[in-house]
Amino acid sequence: MSNKNIGTITDRMIKELKRDFIKSSHNRIMMDAVTNTSVSDIAMNRQSVIDMDFTFSNEIKTGKITSQMHSGRCWLFAGTNTLRVYLMEKLKLEHFELSQSYPFFFDKLEKSNYFLENIIETIDNDIRDRTVMWLLQFPIGDGGQWDMFVNLVEKYGIVPKNIYPETYNSSNSGMLNKLLTQKLREFASLLRKMKRSGKKISEIRKEKDKMIKEVYRFLAISFGIPPEKFDFEYRDKNKKFHRVKGLTPKEFYKEFIGLDLRNYVSIINAPMKDKEFQKTYTVKYLGNVKEGKNILYLNLPMEELKKLSIKQIKNNEPVWFGCDVGQFSRRDKGIMDVDLYDYDLVFDTDFKWDKGERLDYSESKLTHAMVFTGVNLIDGKSNRWKVENSWGKDVGDKGYFVMSDRWFNQFLYQVVINKKYIPEKTKKLLKKKPIVLSPWDPMGSLAMMI
Numbered sequence: 001m002s003n004k005n006i007g008t009i010t011d012r013m014i015k016e017l018k019r020d021f022i023k024s025s026h027n028r029i030m031m032d033a034v035t036n037t038s039v040s041d042i043a044m045n046r047q048s049v050i051d052m053d054f055t056f057s058n059e060i061k062t063g064k065i066t067s068q069m070h071s072g073r074c075w076l077f078a079g080t081n082t083l084r085v086y087l088m089e090k091l092k093l094e095h096f097e098l099s100q101s102y103p104f105f106f107d108k109l110e111k112s113n114y115f116l117e118n119i120i121e122t123i124d125n126d127i128r129d130r131t132v133m134w135l136l137q138f139p140i141g142d143g144g145q146w147d148m149f150v151n152l153v154e155k156y157g158i159v160p161k162n163i164y165p166e167t168y169n170s171s172n173s174g175m176l177n178k179l180l181t182q183k184l185r186e187f188a189s190l191l192r193k194m195k196r197s198g199k200k201i202s203e204i205r206k207e208k209d210k211m212i213k214e215v216y217r218f219l220a221i222s223f224g225i226p227p228e229k230f231d232f233e234y235r236d237k238n239k240k241f242h243r244v245k246g247l248t249p250k251e252f253y254k255e256f257i258g259l260d261l262r263n264y265v266s267i268i269n270a271p272m273k274d275k276e277f278q279k280t281y282t283v284k285y286l287g288n289v290k291e292g293k294n295i296l297y298l299n300l301p302m303e304e305l306k307k308l309s310i311k312q313i314k315n316n317e318p319v320w321f322g323c324d325v326g327q328f329s330r331r332d333k334g335i336m337d338v339d340l341y342d343y344d345l346v347f348d349t350d351f352k353w354d355k356g357e358r359l360d361y362s363e364s365k366l367t368h369a370m371v372f373t374g375v376n377l378i379d380g381k382s383n384r385w386k387v388e389n390s391w392g393k394d395v396g397d398k399g400y401f402v403m404s405d406r407w408f409n410q411f412l413y414q415v416v417i418n419k420k421y422i423p424e425k426t427k428k429l430l431k432k433k434p435i436v437l438s439p440w441d442p443m444g445s446l447a448m449m450i
Helices: 011-023 025-034 039-043 046-051 074-091 101-121 130-137 146-156 174-196 201-223 249-256 302-314 343-347 355-360 405-411 424-431
Strands: 230-235 241-247 264-268 279-283 297-299 319-323 368-378 381-388 400-404 412-418 435-437
Touching: 011 025, 025 039, 025 343, 039 343, 074 101, 074 146, 074 249, 074 319, 074 368, 101 130, 101 146, 101 174, 101 201, 130 174, 146 249, 146 264, 174 201, 230 249, 241 249, 264 302, 279 424, 297 424, 302 319, 302 368, 302 381, 302 405, 302 412, 381 405, 400 405, 405 412
Parallel strands: 264 297, 279 435
Antiparallel strands: 230 241, 264 412, 279 297, 319 368, 319 412, 368 381, 381 400
């Protein structure tokens, strides 16, 4: 055999593959089934559907299910859904919804500035430099992280949904993202040309400020102008009417929610060789508000994430979390369970591999943020979790999902916990200088979702 044929698929191999396949009655039965029906329907494990009951020993009262529509704002919905629990309790409300469009507007504005500042920081790098190419690949997207949500609330406050409601473009962000991405790449090209022509950085930044004006115009046309002041009117569950006049968004947040978001910490579980437990991490070039809080993670074993989440839920406080939602989950049934599909039986193979390797080999990453609003405990141990999603009320159990403890182990990567639930010894770890991860690290993926 000549060297050029080494490693190729030959006619002889094809014949052997076909012969071996036909020998198996399992293969023939599965072929007949899967070629006529969805493989997920064929592989669905009936026992998993039975076991994933939507009853929980500990539940938090929440508002109505929300919908992010055709946008990647899960992190903003998870953030506002978390905050509204405190507002509803304080004001004795049956339901309330905070505006997701309001922080979305400022996230787009701040991300545009953040991107252009990063282009200026790397302005002397070659255009084929990996960091520059990565920056240009994701100038702007809908995704985000908890610390980015904190930045927006601290700088701009928050408003009720009726004060800054949805628009077509906030609910369907694809075209706006496409146009803004095109514009920001054009701006990056112009800034780099200015540097090559000998312009000073101070002159380049003045030009950048003009570019931000153009971005604001895009956003105001698409979302409307955000309010500076508004009157807050509501009825409590006793039907008593209330009105507070002339609030700024920051005053509204301080008076009616008032949480110090700096007290909340992102705890991750990333069992990878380059990420030791008991260490803190950040991700380079991942953020939105230039002068805001940097991304900060504390990597801990999975059992610690569970213990801390249970503590917070038992005290009637929701838990913002990040996971890989597409893995072994069913949208219509609202189930997230590693035993939900018997793909291994259908294809006679094994899909169960190491969590850390999944991250290393791009098989899994953070793709979606939601909120834990309940947990089922047996003798103090969790076996399933109640999940508030932001995909509307027509999926799952009226918009809620149930997550098995086994799924939590494999595909949950991040929970946001109030420091008051964290042991003192663990809190001390937060003071250590974080290890800086590459911009393309899997732990930065949620914020990069388009």
